[in-house]
Amino acid sequence: MNGPNRKKIKKIRERIIQQEVREKREAFMLEKAREITVEEGLHALTLPRLAEETGYSKPTVYKYFPTKADLIVALAVQSSAVRASYYQKAVNFKGRPREKLYGINALNFGVLHPYFREMLDFHINRLSHQADPVRLKALQENENRVVEIIAGVVREALEIGDLRPPAGVDEYQIIFTLSSTTFGGYVMRESDSPVMKKWFDRIRFRHGVFGEIVLDGMGWKPLSTEWDYKETRKRFFKEVFPELLDEPRSLKKAG
The missing domain is CATH 1.10.357 (Tetracycline Repressor; domain 2)
Structure with missing residues (x-):
């Protein structure tokens, strides 16, 4: 396999891994958000609170969900x-x-x-x-x-x-x-x-x-x-x- 093809395959694999990481992060955030709404109601769900519960930084949470x-x-x-x-x-x-x-x-x-x-x-x-x-x-x-x-x-x-x-x-x-x-x-x-x-x-x-x-x-x-x-x-x-x-x-x- 020549160099260009290896680089292309590597990039594809990296994109797949990045997408999997993103999906897992989003699923985890939604799971925590659901726990908050079930236990305390919708009013208790805020993006800063979600960051606190998930352990992710606020910028990371806002990247996935710009607004409540x-x-x-x-x-x-x-x-x-x-x-x-x-x-x-x-x-x-x-x-x-x-x-x-x-x-x-x-x-x-x-x-x-x-x-x-x-x-x-x-x-x-x-x-x-x-x-x-x-x-x-x-x-x-x-x-x-x-x-x-x-x-x-x-x-x-x-x-x-x-x-x-x-x-x-x-x-x-x-x-x-x-x-x-x-x-x-x-x-x-x-x-x-x-x-x-x-x-x-x-x-x-x-x-x-x-x-x-x-x-x-x-x-x-x-x-x-x-x-x-x-x-x-x-x-x-x-x-x-x-x-x-x-x-x-x-x-x-x-x-």
Whole structure:
């Protein structure tokens, strides 16, 4: 091999190594950022705090994430990719469409809880206009994938007759109705308002209850009064996510 070719190969290897180092650093920073938001809330996440937690210098952190908004978007990109991966696996569950949605909801408030919360943080704070275009494109692709996975479940319910919506109502209207219910319930549940806490205690809140009311109202079979969805949850995790059976915390949150 002649000299120029060796130099070319060396440069390629160096670029690959640099890219791997960059990806590992970014993943580590996002992991630490997620720990901060889960334990203390979004307000506690700052770039100087992230530098302190990771041990990297402030200039290094700012090189990866110029603003807090960019950091939140990066978290959302990662979160949406993780959620899409879990959802894709969840729809392989050998159950009826509504059972699949029940399993997905259990994931949202179990193992996916931190990721679900990050997506809410992104949307509530309206950060799209501050996002890096490359990150924003990745986020949009992941979110579209999530929507289409759920749309497939709704279409399955329509095809087999488990769901018969009024004329003119399509799968996307149903999806966004369910999403609004889920997101709204989560935001209210996370509120530190004493009044909100009082009412949640009064209605004996549990994750999924609002969606259950909406789905029953749509007449989506099997109705909660006709089916043992606790048994569905057991079958769902045993069949599709057996590795989560050893994580009581996740299963408890999913209830």
